[in-house]
Amino acid sequence: MKTNKTTWRSRVASAVVIAVALIMALSIVTLGSSPAKKIRVGIAQIAEHPALDAARKGFIDGLTAAGYVEGKDIVYDVKNAQGDMSLAQTIAQKFVNDKVDLILAIATPTAQAAASATDKIPILITAVTDPVAAGLVKSIERPGTNVTGTSDLNPVAEQMELLLEIVPKVKRVGIVYNAGEVNSVVQVEMAEKSAKKLGLTIVKASASNTSGVFEAAQSLVGRVDAIYVPTDNTVVAALESVVNVAEKRKIPVIAGEENSVERGCIATLGIDYYRLGRQTAKMAVEVLKGKNPAEMPVQYQKEMRLVVNLKAAQAMGVTVPQSVIKRADRVIE
Known part of the structure; x- marks a missing residue:
């Protein structure tokens, strides 16, 4: 009987040792395979x-x-x-x-x-x-x-040239922007510099927030022949206000980037x-x-895209020259 008891105790002890060893092994594996920090x-x-x-x-x-x-x-x-x-x-x-x-x-x-x-x-x-x-x-x-x-940074000078190519009779260009945005001020200064070389006059209209964009655009009516919208966060967020004024008054609008053309501006050469x-x-x-x-x-970004919206041009009373349409990377009809 003693021999049987000893054997039984030995087996239990061995089982306990094996179980502990397995638990420790699993713990090590779990720690080693813990997911990396996101x-x-x-x-x-x-x-x-x-x-x-x-x-x-x-x-x-x-x-x-x-x-x-x-x-x-x-x-x-x-x-x-x-x-x-x-x-x-x-x-x-x-x-x-x-x-x-x-x-x-x-x-x-x-x-x-x-x-x-x-x-x-x-x-x-x-x-x-x-x-x-x-x-x-x-x-x-x-x-x-x-x-x-x-x-x-947009090719502002080239965008001014594009405006003249589409609407050759333009003399006065209105710019709607937020004077509190450094990025917009830089673009306006670039536009003014290139305008002088092209014989254009820049007329500025500032809006400090989206609710003021319509009023700023409206203030340009009768004072400009076209409107340029730079990549201004405030104005682009309320772009429809500018487009509505432009369509009603037949004032062509050139934009600083492609998405603005999709939303109703005539054209851009941008990123x-x-x-x-x-x-x-x-x-x-x-x-x-x-x-x-x-x-x-x-x-x-080195490569620029020329994008034209013919539907927007028609709404603003403008016929886009074939020379522009033919070299456009994208034409929206």
Whole structure:
């Protein structure tokens, strides 16, 4: 009987040892296979309109294509400031408090808010016209800060030339813009400079918010022969107000970017914001892999697209020359 009891106890002890060993092994395996930390990206957008939305989508699609799958490898916290600078600052501070790994700032105001909130977290910018004038970087070639990315600087001079090609009799050009947006001020100055060379006179009308865009556009009636809409976040967010005035008064409108042409302007020679977003994503991948934003030059989009909206031209009483239509990358009918 003693022998049987000893054997039984020995078997129990062995079983206990094996069980403990299995538990320890499983614990080690579990610890070793714990999921990697997800990269957290805060995305701040100044306002909701097609161009900026396209840049955001291009950025996310670009990171996905690079292997950063949303929900698995990376998570996005997307915030929209709705044109409110104080809200943009609150959003930026939230990202800092949340200790995100990277910030994407879409448009100049949100980029300025993010840069003011942190000099530690890497900031990628896009749809920012002049990062130097906005105080975001020390130079285009060598930012020298935690900020880099892509600029949406438009070929304003070429756009003025396009306006003259479409409407040769134009003498006075109205510009609706927000004087509080650095990016818009830069574009207006560029337009004024090129206008002098082309024999044109610029007439400015400012709107500090979207509700003032209609009044600004209306103030140009009888004073201008055409209207130019730069890539101004405030005006583009309320673009229909400008288009309505222009159609009613038969004033041709040339835009700074493609989405504005889709929404009723006659034409543009400009950038593709979706592609700009994807270009920014490539830079973000480099930063996530350890590259220093301070040493990464701000990039521009080299290829411009000529887009024409014949339906809009008809609504504004304009016949677009065949020379323009034939070389257009896209014609909206």
